[in-house]
Amino acid sequence: MKVRVIISLKNGVLDPQGRAIHHAIEGLGIHGVQDVRAGKVIELEVDASVTDADLETMCKQLLANTVIENYRIERMAAAETV
Amino acid sequence: MSAFRSAVITFPGSNCDRDMAVALEQICGGEVHRVWHGDAALPDRLDFIALPGGFSYGDYLRSGAMAARSPIMQAVIDAAGRGVPVLGVCNGFQVLTEAGLLPGALLRNAGMNFVCREVALTVETSQSLFTAGYSQGQEITIPVAHHDGNYFADAATLDRIEGEGRVAFRYAEEVNGSARQIAGVLNAAGNVLGMMPHPERMIEPAQGGSDGRALFESVVKGLVAA
Incomplete structure (x- = not known):
């Protein structure tokens, strides 16, 4: 099964990379973008032995730094995987 | 007192480990042990552990994230818990925050640029093992060289560490966007210090100054007194 972990910066954490991307988007001549967060x-390929608790542990202890980042775990149905 | 025993941990991608070892040899003297990230144990009876600067594990995932989970780090965490002085400089600071030994995190510099220059720092406390050789409020010059040095912690954490006198150094100028200009932070027990500037690169006039010496001297004196 494929699992996708989406990691984003918490609100209030400065994202200079997002700001630079925003600036570059404006350089494309597109000015309607309000904000950019990177x-x-x-993506993980896991077998059935990996529990939800294991995924939480992975996220909390390694994949995300919860001081600055939020994470979201999506278990993808077989049809969604390619 | 028996000879001073220190260790410098080298991770794959560390690049300031030799400079740190030279500083320890020249200032602290005694035996400097070089320890590899894959080692399971530290040498016995250490008086000081240093985590050097660099780009451990290529900064994969987040700066310091992989190093913080390397085999040797459990031994470093245990030693810190026993009160052994631990200094993390630059990437070493990032490793200490990722390992949970220090609060907060180091984000990408606010200006996006890698900053590599000498900066003015203010010594915020002289009441610590690492800063006893300075006077409070003293301005010193120490070089920085980092991309991810923008110190972040939530407001409650910042208030707490400030209230507990755990901000060791503050930038005396704008450098990287760090919250409250914080350049160096102590743990609650005062035996772990993380800082972005490189004191090991400022230990003799040939390097442009020796403002970093007092940090290492402070640790040696503190141990003699203890």
């Missing part, structure tokens, strides 16, 4: 997506 995060990361980590």
